[in-house]
Amino acid sequence: MRPRVEIVFQIVALDLIERVIPAIGPSYHQGTVGMIANLLAIVSEEWDRAASRRIEENDRLRELFRQAAPAVNDPVLRSRIFQLAKTGDRDFRISALENNNCALRAALIELHAHVESQTSAEARKVEDAIWDELAKSTERRRLLSAQF
Amino acid sequence: MASLEAKLAEYIRLRMPAAAEVRVDGLEQVSGGASRETYRFRLSYQDRGQARERRLILRRDPSASLIDTDRRIEFAAYKAFFGTSVPVPEVLWLEDDASHLGSPFFISVEMSGLQTSPARLLMEPYASHHQKIGEQKWSILGAIAAHDPAKLGLVGVMEAVEPGQCWKRELDYWEGVLDSDELIPQPIIRAAIRWMRRNPPPAAQKVSVVHGDYRTGNFLFDEQGRIHGILDWEMAHLGDPLEDLGWSLNRVWCWAHDDRRGGLLPRSQAIEIWEKASGLKAAPDALHWWELFATVKGQGIWVSSAHAWETGANKDPILVLSSWALMNSQDRAALELMGHLG
Numbered sequence: 001m002r003p004r005v006e007i008v009f010q011i012v013a014l015d016l017i018e019r020v021i022p023a024i025g026p027s028y029h030q031g032t033v034g035m036i037a038n039l040l041a042i043v044s045e046e047w048d049r050a051a052s053r054r055i056e057e058n059d060r061l062r063e064l065f066r067q068a069a070p071a072v073n074d075p076v077l078r079s080r081i082f083q084l085a086k087t088g089d090r091d092f093r094i095s096a097l098e099n100n101n102c103a104l105r106a107a108l109i110e111l112h113a114h115v116e117s118q119t120s121a122e123a124r125k126v127e128d129a130i131w132d133e134l135a136k137s138t139e140r141r142r143l144l145s146a147q148f
Numbered sequence: 149m150a151s152l153e154a155k156l157a158e159y160i161r162l163r164m165p166a167a168a169e170v171r172v173d174g175l176e177q178v179s180g181g182a183s184r185e186t187y188r189f190r191l192s193y194q195d196r197g198q199a200r201e202r203r204l205i206l207r208r209d210p211s212a213s214l215i216d217t218d219r220r221i222e223f224a225a226y227k228a229f230f231g232t233s234v235p236v237p238e239v240l241w242l243e244d245d246a247s248h249l250g251s252p253f254f255i256s257v258e259m260s261g262l263q264t265s266p267a268r269l270l271m272e273p274y275a276s277h278h279q280k281i282g283e284q285k286w287s288i289l290g291a292i293a294a295h296d297p298a299k300l301g302l303v304g305v306m307e308a309v310e311p312g313q314c315w316k317r318e319l320d321y322w323e324g325v326l327d328s329d330e331l332i333p334q335p336i337i338r339a340a341i342r343w344m345r346r347n348p349p350p351a352a353q354k355v356s357v358v359h360g361d362y363r364t365g366n367f368l369f370d371e372q373g374r375i376h377g378i379l380d381w382e383m384a385h386l387g388d389p390l391e392d393l394g395w396s397l398n399r400v401w402c403w404a405h406d407d408r409r410g411g412l413l414p415r416s417q418a419i420e421i422w423e424k425a426s427g428l429k430a431a432p433d434a435l436h437w438w439e440l441f442a443t444v445k446g447q448g449i450w451v452s453s454a455h456a457w458e459t460g461a462n463k464d465p466i467l468v469l470s471s472w473a474l475m476n477s478q479d480r481a482a483l484e485l486m487g488h489l490g
Contacts, residue, residue, distance in 0.1 A: 026176055026177065027176075027178060027179070028176065028177040028178050028179060031179045032465060035465040035466055035469045036465055038469055038473065039465060039468060039469055039472065042469075042472050042473065098332075101332075102332050102333055105332070105333040105335050106333040108333075108335050109333055109334075109335045109338045109339075112335060112338075112339055113338075113342060116339075116342065130335075131483075131488040132490070134335060134336050134339075134479075134483065134488065135483055135488055135489055135490040136490075137335075137336075137479075138336070138476055138479050138480045138483060138489075141476040141479075142476060142480075143473065143476065145473065146473070146476065146477045147399070147400055147401070147402045147403060147405055147477055148399040148400060148402055148477045148480055148481060
């Protein structure tokens with residue numbers, strides 16, 4: 001799509017803030033349009049990276065699961081982690097990538113809780129890898145407008 | 149709006165039977181918290197031959213909101229603190245009967261000509277008064293903690309809690325919100341919850357009134373940097389006063405995009421002011437637990453706002469915006485507190 005979607009949304013958001021809001025009377029409606037402009041600005045920022053950040057994260061989680069599986073004592077969880085590690089993203093629509101991401105992150109919660117309860121050095125290594133991945137996951141999602 | 153004005157006038161006539169020529173006009177919806185529809189309006193009437201006029205605020209329950217709250221408790225909190233060292237607007241009438249205006253509501257006196265917006269706070273003339281505003285903000289929070297809930301008449305109105313159970317009750321509640329409303333898994337906040345259950349805080353030094361949403365954006369200030377009213381008591385409850393302090397220090401309220409909490413003061417200074425005003429201690433380990441709790445509660449609110457929008461009960465854009473804009477920051481705040489931000 002040309003002009004590029006993220007740029008269109010960015011310009012429309014600015015237009016709402018600079019031209020439309022001052023022309024609106026009641027402050028409540030100004031606030032509502034301001035919120036809509038902010039939503040468009042977030043979509044603008046997210047649009048271009050939406051697929052790539054999900055694909056990257058899904059791959060990282062699968063790799064983490066591959067490396068973590070031997071440290072998992074629970075056979076049911078270990079099998080689940082192995083199975084998920086073997087999956088891949090074949091449908092690149094955002095909704096499909098998001099569904100895969102949710103399945104992987106749900107398993108990550110279980111894996112994290114499991115290794116927390118283990119005392120082995122392998123478990124600590126997996127735990128460190130999980131924290132590292134979680135910190136990176138917030139970098140991938142970070143918005144320019146975010147307070148923190 | 150005209151119909152709502154007429155219904156309001158009809159209701160106020162019932163509440164003020166001695167008043168004559170009761171009229172409501174200038175009704176305008178305003179931004180006023182995320183859990184109730186807020187309107188300002190002008191009430192005019194004749195009182196024993198004298199013309200009177202008052203600027204009032206209507207807070208009406210919506211079909212679904214960012215926060216599910218009890219308006220009776222919110223009303224009681226306003227009433228209890230009115231006239232004390234904790235400035236609040238005067239509340240007039242509470243109405244549970246939905247037949248008057250379509251849903252339950254309460255009415256309070258408007259404190260006119262003041263600001264609440266964090267964005268405004270970053271602009272002049274307000275930006276020059278951050279130190280002064282910050283000192284008042286955390287002094288008032290200390291005053292809330294110092295007040296005796298029994299003397300305020302709030303014991304019995306708000307659910308009682310033992311000092312050693314404050315943390316558990318709150319954590320159970322907000323974990324339950326996450327369980328029921330989360331649309332996507334929350335690995336960071338779930339890890340925080342597990343840590344918090346393994347490392348509970350000490351019992352509360354005292355059980356006090358907890359405002360529940362004490363932050364920049366929920367108080368009224370003027371151009372001279374004076375705070376005139378603490379608003380949005382919809383999540384008020386009895387609990388550990390460190391809960392409010394932890395919430396006020398939450399990173400997601402760093403509106404100035406730096407380390408100043410609430411966009412106003414450094415964390416250490418805010419704590420010092422609060423300790424002096426409350427007469428209580430913010431033991432580092434206990435406060436750390438409550439700051440981490442603030443990230444769980446915050447995520448609970450953003451998750452439930454997304455859920456409310458997606459399930460169709462309420463399509464207010466604030467529900468989406470708060471979720472999109474704050475969830476990742478809230479995760480980062482939790483990571484920072486747990487020493488894993490990198």
